[in-house]
Amino acid sequence: MFTGIVEEVGTVLQLQRRGQDAVLTIQARQVLEGTRPGDSIAVNGVCLTVIDLGPARFSVDLSQETLARSTLGRLLRGAPVNLERALAVGGRLGGHFVQGHVDGTGVVQRVTGAGRGKVIRIQAPAEVLRYIVHKGFIAVDGMSLTAVDPDGGGFQVAFIPHTLAHSVAQFYRPGTRVNLEADILAKYAERLLAGQETEDLAAKMLT
Template identity: 45%
Template sequence: MFTGIIEEIGSVKRTIKKGNTIQFTIGASLILGDMQLGDSIAVNGVCLTVTDFNDKEFHADVMPETYRHTSLATLKQAGKVNLERAMPANGRFGGHFVSGHVDAAGTIIRKSVLENAIYIDITIPGKYKHLVIEKGSVAIDGTSLTVMKIEGECLTVSLIPHTADQSVLGLKQPGETVNLEFDMMAKYIFSFSKNKTETHHSRIEDLLEKNGFLS
């Protein structure tokens, strides 16, 4: 479990691609302090497992499912990535519940500045639009943000200068891809309401069929 509060920006030192898999070597400093083999690290919002590390970098593997559904396949050597360690049980919760399981990739279509705010417009795949609400939460490349506006199949978020400086979103430009993880509570609520409705309809159909109204 993560919070969406980025701890540091890391740098891709090496990528080894084999088919739809990747072996990453990522340079870091802060998050290496208490690292252990098998730790979970969110890399641009994607939960990856530490397979090896030293005092300057760590290694992680990307499997085909992650390769196909996230922006990690587009990362190149020297590319910058958001990094966050899994939240400790006694830690402070500063963002929102982030699982590190990316739902989809979106594309930045517009970036503008208004006084001290940076507005970013990002496409949303249509089948996920129902999970996004104004003033709700969304994790973009692992950064916990508030949805400012929804228009068509596009959401708008706003970055304060600190967030722009401490995450890769401040560096990305229109045309670049970002990882999207929609609010966990929204997904659970939608799934529960959908299953409840389907179960209700199923029971009605069973009752009608039992009494000869359906054949």
């Protein structure tokens, strides 16, 4: 479990394809503190397991599912990535509950200056948009953000200067592809309501 608060921007050192899978190696420092093989680190919002550690690097496996559902398979050497260690018990929940289970990818459509910050419009697939509400949570490349003005094609998010300076959002341009994870609470609510509708229908059929 993560909070969507980026701890560090790492740098891709290597992406090695191994059949249908891959191994991703990233240069980093802060997120390596206290990290051991088997621990979880979110890379651009994708929860991954550390399989190897070095003095200033770590490696993770990328499964076929991860490569198909996220942007990680497109990463090139030198690319910046958002990094966050899993939430420690007793830690501050500065964002929202982020699982690191990407629902799909979106595309940056527009980047607009807003004072010292930026407002970014993101095109998103229907399977993600169904869970987005005005001023609700959305994780974009692992960043906990507030979605505004959702419509049938996408939504907008605002970035303050601090977030821009400490995340990959500073590199967003029209056409940039991003990882998206909808709020898990919306998914649970949908499932519970669907179950209630099924129970109500069964009750009507018995009466």
